[in-house]
Amino acid sequence: MAVEPPLVVQPLKGRWCGECRTGPLSMIVMEFHRTYCLDCADLGHLVYLPRGDAALTRRAREASALWAVVVRHNKRRTRYERQGLLVEEAALAVAEAACLADADARARRRERDAARRAAQDVRFMAAFRAEILRLYPDCPAARADEIAAHASVRGSGRVGRSAAGRALDPGAVGAAVRAAVRHVDTEYDALLMQRVPRHQARRRVAPAIEAVLRAWRR
Known part of the structure; x- marks a missing residue:
């Protein structure tokens, strides 16, 4: 019971x-x-x-x-x-x-677990990067590296660590790319600093995001 x-x-x-x-x-x-x-x-x-x-x-x-x-x-x-x-x-x-x-034994186990997780993270980030470039062939390699690294941080709660992200679902990968473009390639963050409501700011930068994504899909 x-x-x-x-x-x-x-x-x-x-x-x-x-x-x-x-x-x-x-x-x-x-x-x-x-x-x-x-x-x-x-x-x-x-x-x-x-x-x-x-x-x-x-x-x-x-x-x-x-x-x-x-x-x-x-x-x-x-x-x-x-x-x-x-x-x-x-x-x-x-x-x-x-x-x-048993503090020493547990410390050694934590070290082994950390090394195993680090290796898994490297493999996952590489797979996430490859999926970004498959969906967006003209995305600059450096940007793909940055997006994959940001989205796949363990314990971050970001889209790359969601169930869909871990499965490399195209929708989840696309959402990570879209979020990166929104923050880096548009005035979205500046609009938020100006206290523009989030939904309005997203609507205003949507055309700029789509322009970048279209260029990367070619």
Whole structure:
């Protein structure tokens, strides 16, 4: 059966416990539309482990009989994002000792993984560049290099790293080329700096983008 740990929130504004009236609180638990402090929610004995060390987090969670997920609302993305865990202090000590014991082995594994990912990235960037030149034969080689390098950065969230981009879908590759032309070969960025609404700026530079793409398709 899947485990659903308690959820603890780091509030963006000052909140007070609905039971003991302490506050403002750095962490709260919401139950039945009421706010509780960690002590009143029976989580006060747990210690906070910020996110960042995956091995330490996993081991502390596995060693802790009771643990909770800590989240905070991201206004820009309009969603709650995980910040860390609350775990038992003894479990954290066990996890820290285990991480120290195999730190060298994990470091070597990270190095191997990094080398493997780097090799994969080089191959993917070359394939992305080749697809750009297939779709746009007259695109300057240097520009194809720049577009492929920019679009294929791992973890960037750019179109090259989308599922379609990784599959070298022509639509995704074309979108990456179009975006590059928009920013480099038109006045689009200057229009944005002048506070022109994005959709209006895109409409104004669309003819210039199409002119460049037509020239590159020949």
